[in-house]
Each structure stands twice: as C-alpha cells, then as structure tokens.
Amino acid sequence: MHAELKVPQGKLVVVDLEVTEGRIADVRLSGDFFLEPDEALGHMSDAVEGLPADASLAQIEAAVETARGDAVMVGFDPRSIAMVVLRALGRATTWTDHDFTLIETGPLHPAMQMAVDEVIAQQVGAGERGPALRIWEWASNAVIIGSFQSLSNEVDLDAAARHDTTVVRRISGGGAMFVEPGNTITYSLYVPGTLVEGMSFVESYAFLDAWVVRALRELGVAADYKPVNDLVSPAGKIGGAAQKRLASGAVLHHVTMSYDMDAAKMLDILRIGREKLSDKGHVSAAKRVDPIRSQTGLPREDVVKALVEHFDRENGPLARTELDADTWARAEQLAESKFSDPDWLARVP
Numbered sequence: 001m002h003a004e005l006k007v008p009q010g011k012l013v014v015v016d017l018e019v020t021e022g023r024i025a026d027v028r029l030s031g032d033f034f035l036e037p038d039e040a041l042g043h044m045s046d047a048v049e050g051l052p053a054d055a056s057l058a059q060i061e062a063a064v065e066t067a068r069g070d071a072v073m074v075g076f077d078p079r080s081i082a083m084v085v086l087r088a089l090g091r092a093t094t095w096t097d098h099d100f101t102l103i104e105t106g107p108l109h110p111a112m113q114m115a116v117d118e119v120i121a122q123q124v125g126a127g128e129r130g131p132a133l134r135i136w137e138w139a140s141n142a143v144i145i146g147s148f149q150s151l152s153n154e155v156d157l158d159a160a161a162r163h164d165t166t167v168v169r170r171i172s173g174g175g176a177m178f179v180e181p182g183n184t185i186t187y188s189l190y191v192p193g194t195l196v197e198g199m200s201f202v203e204s205y206a207f208l209d210a211w212v213v214r215a216l217r218e219l220g221v222a223a224d225y226k227p228v229n230d231l232v233s234p235a236g237k238i239g240g241a242a243q244k245r246l247a248s249g250a251v252l253h254h255v256t257m258s259y260d261m262d263a264a265k266m267l268d269i270l271r272i273g274r275e276k277l278s279d280k281g282h283v284s285a286a287k288r289v290d291p292i293r294s295q296t297g298l299p300r301e302d303v304v305k306a307l308v309e310h311f312d313r314e315n316g317p318l319a320r321t322e323l324d325a326d327t328w329a330r331a332e333q334l335a336e337s338k339f340s341d342p343d344w345l346a347r348v349p
Contacts, residue, residue: 003087011075040071125248174242215310
C-alpha cells in the first residue's frame with residue numbers, strides 16, 4: 001500500500017506499508033523533508049508497525065511523537081505521518097482518488113439553491129453519486145443566513161423587501177451572505193468525509209479552499225486564506241466559506257465570493273454591527289466591493305470559466321452533468337416543504 005501527502009507550506013511525505021492479520025507491517029517512510037538525526041526516521045517507521053489497521057489518527061500520531069524523541073523535523077511532523085498512513089490504509093483520500101463531476105443547473109431561485117445543495121450532499125453521502133462541484137447561478141437577489149443566526153438580528157426584512165431580495169436560511173453555519181445575479185461567484189463542493197479525514201474543521205476549510213486560492217492567483221488576484229473561513233486580498237475581503245458535515249459522512253462545503261457587489265445595498269439589508277466588523281475593517285457604503293472584478297479586469301463568466309478549468313487541471317478530468325429528474329423532484333419538494341417554510345427561516349427568531 002502506497003500513499004503520498006504534500007504538507008501545506010511543507011514537504012512531501014511518502015509511505016509504503018502492508019497489513020498483516022489486521023496489523024500495520026513493513027512500514028517504509030520517505031520524502032523530501034529534513035530530519036536530524038537520520039535514525040529517527042527508522043524509529044518512527046518502527047512505531048507505526050504493529051498498530052491495528054483501524055488505529056485512529058490520534059493513536060498513530062501519538063506513537064510517532066513518542067518515537068520521534070528529540071529529533072528535529074522540518075517540513076513535516078508526526079501528524080502528517082499519521083495522515084499519510086491513513087491514506088495508505090484507504091481510510092483517507094485525496095483529490096485524485098475521486099472522479100469529480102461538474103453539476104450544471106442554470107439559474108435558480110434562493111429556496112431551490114438551498115434544496116439542491118442539501119439533496120446532492122445527501123446523495124453523495126448515500127453513495128448515489130460521486131463527489132461533485134457546482135457553480136451557482138442566481139435567478140434573483142437573495143440573503144442567505146447561517147443555520148444558527150438570528151433572523152431579526154441579522155436582516156432588515158423591510159429593506160430586503162424594498163430591494164426585492166428573498167431571505168433564506170441554509171443548513172450550514174457561518175454568517176449572512178448578500179447576493180445579486182451576476183455580482184457574486186458561489187460554488188459548492190460535495191465530498192466524502194474521507195477527503196478531510198483527520199482534519200479539524202479549520203484545517204478542512206483551508207484544504208477545500210486551497211484550489212480556488214491558487215486559481216485566483218493565476219488570474220492576478222492577490223488571494224489568501226484567513227482562518228476560520230475567509231478568502232481575502234489586500235483589496236478587501238473576497239468571500240467566506242461555510243460547511244456542513246452530514247451524519248452519512250458527506251461534507252457540503254460552499255463559498256460565496258464578491259465579484260462586484262453593491263455595498264450600500266448590502267449594508268441597508270444586513271444588520272452588520274461594530275463587533276462583527278471589529279477584525280474585518282469597515283466597508284464604505286459609497287463603494288462597491290469588487291476585489292475579483294477590479295483585480296482581474298475580466299467579465300464574471302470568464303472568471304468562472306478559469307476557476308473550472310483550474311479545478312479540472314488539478315483534480316480532473318471533470319465530467320459535466322445536469323441534474324436528473326429524480327433529483328429535481330426531490331429538490332423541488334424540499335424547497336417548498338423546508339426552505340420556503342417561515343418556521344424554518346425563523347427557527348432562530
């Protein structure tokens with residue numbers, strides 16, 4: 001069994017191993033990392049041998065940490081060794097272990113967007129479809145509040161009505177998002193839990209968004225990731241991510257980025273208080289929030305095309321597909337019964 005792991009801002013860690021009678025055996029660690037003294041590599045390999053094949057990430061990491069002793073590890077650490085061992089055992093996966101599809105739906109209204117997200121995530125968790133990427137297209141203005149946000153504290157409903165903006169609640173946590181057709185870029189990833197196995201929530205946010213940071217940089221956007229869930233640039237915040245882990249093991253991860261947003265309209269609708277803005281900087285209502293448009297000079301459709309092409313190069317081939325009739329029907333039913341229900345919207349008053 002063979003696996004490789006590129007440590008973020010670090011080095012490549014490689015492991016080859018066998019499983020004999022339910023135990024890890026014949027472990028051989030290698031990579032382009034730095035380690036002193038040399039013999040520590042053998043000690044850490046020996047520490048993994050004999051562990052149960054179903055040992056947890058924490059158990060493997062603890063064994064390696066103990067065997068490490070006073071060794072200096074540069075570009076990797078005991079946790080990265082534990083992660084690559086899980087990959088070799090088939091209990092953790094990486095992007096190229098999966099065949100992704102690009103799901104195309106055309107413009108959707110807010111309740112249907114929420115419903116399609118939940119249904120696809122359920123299908124991935126049930127094994128009814130493989131991992132997928134979806135780029136959202138909007139049919140109308142929307143405010144999407146997080147699963148645990150208070151409706152009355154976050155949204156001025158009178159202002160939303162004035163601006164013909166529908167308010168919906170999503171199933172993931174995080175903050176409120178204001179979107180207009182053509183002015184935002186939203187994408188969802190629907191992946192199995194094995195892709196983020198062993199990662200904390202914060203680590204999984206950075207991992208699942210790393211591809212889009214690289215894609216934006218290729219377009220000339222000085223993009224970066226800021227924990228817990230923000231995409232940023234010197235020209236201003238680009239967007240934010242939210243995530244929901246289903247009981248089935250599937251992970252729904254979605255991101256909304258500002259292409260060219262009307263800040264005055266957003267601040268009229270959203271009740272963004274001083275505490276919320278205390279570590280993010282103030283948004284001038286006289287300006288538009290446009291870090292992607294201003295830094296690339298490209299039409300939105302060209303940016304979206306470039307993002308998809310980058311994902312395809314890194315994790316492809318990316319097959320295109322439309323939603324089947326059964327998925328549409330399930331999403332339409334859920335949009336009506338849940339996401340259009342006033343009780344769901346106001347579940348946190």
